[in-house]
Amino acid sequence: MNVIIGSDHAGYQMKEKVIAHLLKLGIEVEDVGTHDEESVDYTDFGRQVASKVSDASFDRGILMCGTGLGMSMVANRFPRVRAALANDLFSAIMSRRHNDSNILVMGGRLIGDTLAMQLVDTWLDTPFEGGRHQRRLEKMDAE
Ligand code: RB5
Secondary structure, three states, rough: EEEEEEOHHHHHHHHHHHHHHHHEEEEEEOOOOOOOOOOHHHHHHHHHHHHHHHHHOEEEEEEEOOOOOOHHHHHOOOOOOOOOEOOOOHHHHHHHHHOOOOOOEOOOOOOHHHHHHHHHHHHHHOOOOOOOOHHHHHHHHOO
C-alpha cells in the first residue's frame, strides 16, 4: 500500500508525526507538504492529495488541517475520492467498513497525537465490508 499525505500549517505538526509512524510501519509515503507552520491555504494541499487518489496514483491519502473540515470538503470534490473526517475511532472504523473511505482526514487542533496514530492504524487495517455497501457507493457516482 502507498499513501500520499498533506496538511496545512494547522496540521503540520501532526503530519510530521504521522509520516514517522507510517515509515516505521514500512509504508511508502509521499509528502506533498506543507513543510512548516507558516500560514498556507489548506485547499492547495488537499487538492494535491485528492487528485492523486482520484487518478489511482496512490491507494490511500491522509489529510490534516485545523478541524479537518476544509480538507474533507476539498477532497470530496474529486471523482472516486471518499474522504472521511474522523476525529474518533468509531468514525474511522465505520468509514472503512461501510464507506470504503480512501482518504482519512483529521483535525490537528482537535485531537492529540496518541489518538491520531490510533486512528491511522485502525483506518489502515479495517477492511471494507462490500455487499450492500458496495451498491450504495456505486450510487454516489450515478449520473
Ligand atoms: C486554518 O486557520 C484553518 O482554517 C484550517 O486549518 C482548517 O481548519 C479549515 O478547515
